[in-house]
Amino acid sequence: MNIQKLKNKIKKDISYDIDISIQNNALKLEGVVENWEQVIKAGKIAAMSDFDGVINNLKFINQEKENFINTDLKDNKLNNKKYDVIIIGAGIIGCSIARELSKWNIKILVIDKENDIAVHTSSRNDGMIHPGLSPKPGTKKAYYNVLGNKLYEKKSKELNFEFKRTGSLIVFDKWHLKFISPFIKLRAKKNGVYLKYVDKKQINMIEPNIDKNLIGGFLIPSTGIISPYKTTIAYAENAVENGVDISFETFLKDVYKENNEVVYIETNRGRIFTKCLINCAGVHSDEVAEIVGDRFYTIHPRKGEIIILDKKTGNFINSVVSKTDFNLKNNSKGGGIIKTVEENLLLGPNAYEQPYKEDYSTTSKGINEIMNKHSSVLKQINKKDIITYFSGTRASTYKEDFIIKQSSKISNFIHVSGIQSPGIASAPSISEDVEKITINILKSKTNINQNIKYNPNRKGYPILYLLEDKEKNRIINKNPDFGKIVCRCEMISYGEIKSVIHSNIPAITLDAIKRRTRVGMGRCQGGFCTPLLLKIIHEETGIEYEKILKKGLGSNLIFKETKKFGDDFIERI
């Protein structure tokens, strides 16, 4: 659309008070509008331009400021350290890039403002490895998704995480079959995704339990499933095994540049020098780009809520089923019924725009909608089977595509932003590409070689429930701790918990242990094992009980010990 027309449309449709300018080859919107819907609407109109992106700085009345930084930690732990590459963000994108880069004999640092891996979007999704059907042909999303999907067998074998290529089924009622089916076929062809039409009878054979009114659909064999948090951790641990450093509770405050090149970054833990800076900050990547001085996009968080059902329901379906109400304008996945690697069913996610990036609250409206939508496809599912639900925010840009490129302004800065769904599926291909971009940048500055000690294979720790009895016995004989069950619902042993507490990225909060082992993720939701975990963390790490956290700073679980006469008590006497 013509730029003047676009400006007029924004002003006319939304507000004449919006200030529209051009910056970094992006359309920039400023001003105050009435509500969040208007902010989004203005951004979407602006995205119709041919510019690289939209900088949407619009505010709305009564907008609250979100405080992202939870730590007031300030030390000089990293001061004056020198790295070849600094990666901002320890989600699946940051961790997978770090791991691919660890093939090279370079010094790599991953920083994250949180106290563990995969705290945000990477652990707040359904773990589906999309086949690459949904993205618009020709987009980066389509390219990386199809490529990434293919790489999952290899990565799963190397990094020792669970991956199942379960296939998926898109099903239609009569109306949708007629109108949408040709469109899907065409898109599959363009994106290079194999699919097969299945009629009612075949659907019934593949998924006997789903609604009989669904008369046709497509089987997509390449769809897969992983545990997104475990996969991210696997990437991170292999990266660390290969020499990558990770620093938590560390955030970017400023950058110092010379000749349009980053020389060092200022963090709360000191000044760190780098030859290359990679932005994998997820929902916050636009803020990072702003600090570095090459922002041409805005992340508008699109929330998705997901319901987890009891493992009992795992036998209702065999893989992933989604009934399409294929909205052609939909920018994200509509959600489905997904059987996880652990055989729970997940329902969702839904998708709606919200102003706050880290607002993970759930709503009864959302949960009811998801439940109603999917119980119409699979009648057996019941509210009684709900174990829990959660939400995450997708890092969407107004252009609705991934941004993966070397900055055109700051020569040693790489954008890996806007990685929303299908980000998990695309991570393996994105990271291999970013590896190439990074190495090119570094090669122009210095001589670099392969890391001869690089080991692509991560050993990991035993996951008891996955093993055959014979193998379980062998492990328990060697270490009886693996025979002591701590989490009764998910059957997680004391030995496994000890292993992750002492792994190369130590898990010392409840949620960190949970993300690695699934302890407390079962039907009792930690009712029985939470106190036991406190004891184990205390005994293994020496952390005082009062200081043990559930998640981030301030999430302490208990206030004080009551039965022990502590030092202060004795002092008072």
Added chain:
Amino acid sequence: MKEYEVIIIGGGPAGMAAALKVNNEGCKALIIEREERLGGILKQCIHDGFGVLKFNERLTGPEYALKYKNIIKNKDIDILLKTFVIEIKKDKDFHIKIINENGIHILKTKTVIFSTGCRERTSKQIFIQGERPAGIYNAGTAQYMTNIMGFMPGKNCIILGSGDIGLIMARRLTLEGAKVLGVYEIKDTPSGLTRNIRQCLYDYDIPLYLSHSITKIFGKERIEAVEISKVNKNYELIENSKKIIKCDTLILSVGLIPENELLEDLGITIDKKTNGAFVDNDFMSVEIPGIFICGNALHVNDLVDYVSESGEIAGKKACEYIKNKKTNNKNTKVDINENFLYIVPQYINENSNDEIIFYFRSKKRFENAKLKIFLDDKIVEKNYNKLIPAEMEKLTIKNIKNKKISMILE
């Protein structure tokens, strides 16, 4: 492969009572217990009031458990502690796969008694929305932390649900120095025993708000506040009744769910009313003979005395089953009208000559209730001054052999 006549899964008050009875009847029993000590949840119940019916004494939970433990110690009863049952398979006998420090083993047994107790309903299972911070505890979890580990789980607490454990924790936390801001109950009547409402709330000036529910949780890391709404008779939220109350701890006492996953794996149907299995008056599953279920795994009891009593029945009947090599019991369903919340057992064995113990709860509050029991065409009537869902009733009926039975509560 080690063989037993009776394997009891769960060493709480039901399991211990069952084991003793099995031993008294001359059969060989094994108790499999997950924790390091026998006693189940009793270990953390340091308040008194246990054993009033059974021992005519007011004991604490640990005292009650100790009484059983001391007797069991001197009997020929095998006990496996820190042992977890992974799966149960059935052919002619039952094969129980266990895991412990010695590895994985399979045990063979003629009968299995399930005394696996309950777990607690969580905030998500009652559809509380909002954030997921630290500081939301089930009452039992908070009780374990306070009484067994010696921790203060919170300072300014809100309690949701007026179940007994929640009420007891209201008092307990107050005694530890916490401020309990209030107990909120969605129903218009309390869920816990009357004596607990009086002794745990009124005696400590803790307010009880009926017809209220928590609708949202605030706080990213540790809980900071909750949104409370009033509800009508149908539990629908009343507009404009929302109130936000600051707190650092939310304790949930919103119901117990019998732990029956092992039974379900065997193909046993769950009674939607009790959340336990369907059993006859032998407390034997009506679907798979040789499986007995007792205690809170069968239905949620209000007094531990009943829990032990059901364990004894299950133990006795398991031994009879082994000795008589009985096949399927011939069962008839006990007909009840809609004023019952539930009745246990749901079936009676037509050939049974014993007096039969029924446990039931009424669906709502009744003053001057009348229970009519029809045995074929004979009618027996029983009057109750007061029936409330929170308090379980026990009923003993004799001479029931070969009779159809139905009950009407009005």
